[in-house]
Amino acid sequence: METGESTIVPTKAASGTQAISRASTILRLIARKGLEGARLTYLTKAAGLSHPTIHRILKCLIDERFVVQDSATRRYRLGPLNFELGLATPRASQFEQSFRAVLSELARQSGDTAYLMARSGADIVCLERAEGHFPIRAHTFDVGGRRPLGFGAAGLALLSELDDNEIERIFQINMNEIQNHGRLTVDILWQAVARTRARGYAVTSDIYTFGIGSVGMVIRNGDDPPVYAVNISTVGADRFTPDRIDRLRRLIKAELDTLPSRAAGLPGLD
Secondary structure (H helix, E strand, O other): OOOOOOOOOOHHHHHHHHHHHHHHHHHHHHHHHHHHHHOHHHHHHHHHHOOHHHHHHHHHHOOOOOEEEEOOOOOOEOOOHHHHHHHOOOHHHHHHHHHHHHHHHHHHHHEEEEEEEEEEEEEEHHHEOOOOOOOOOOOOOOOOOOOEOOHHHHHHHHHHHOHHHHHHHHHHHHHHHHHHOOOOOOOHHHHHHHOOOOHHHHHOOOOOOOOEEEEEEOOOOOOOOOEEEEEEEEEEEHHHOOOHHHHHHHHHHHHHHHHHHHOOOOOOOO
């Protein structure tokens, strides 16, 4: 909502930082929709801004090539300038590459899809994905895909490592997404955090797609709180029984226990 804009005139500095913040929010929301693209109604609800405000920001982002609009569907997607800037952005590529062997082993042993995820502010972003042999794939994320932190097993595992004040702050940032989800509320998320803390790992099901369940666990690499997490996603209730959830949990833990020796000496790892 834009409460007070009609009576409070921001200074030039305040207006400039507000515009940058809003543009960043819209870019993150578009990134969450990936190749599907984001509808204007989704951006309006999720950002909590009016149609005219969203339109003005989108026009500027399109002019600068940060955003493109599909002429047929009218949906918005990230534009080419994001990729071009990304090429010049330093990444922890050594760590991500070292983890590919772990992901491949998780996918091979489980038969399901394994993901390497990282926290990005109030979001979770997919860095890597490995496919198992099971013929029905649990594609909950594309590489580069984003979602609100806590909307999925890896994100929930990372969220649960934060202190309560930080969790509450993240809920406030993502409040529009939570309220428009349909099956999640702040109370439900707090209950999930409590269960995750008690277990030491996260379990989610039917968050975005019915029939898909996931087990997630943080990667402890000297960061406090952790930045990275892994999850395995599976399709079908018969493949997501309590016994198999425990098997996936033990599988993830066993592979993560091998990570320090495989990644010894890499930046950011103890």
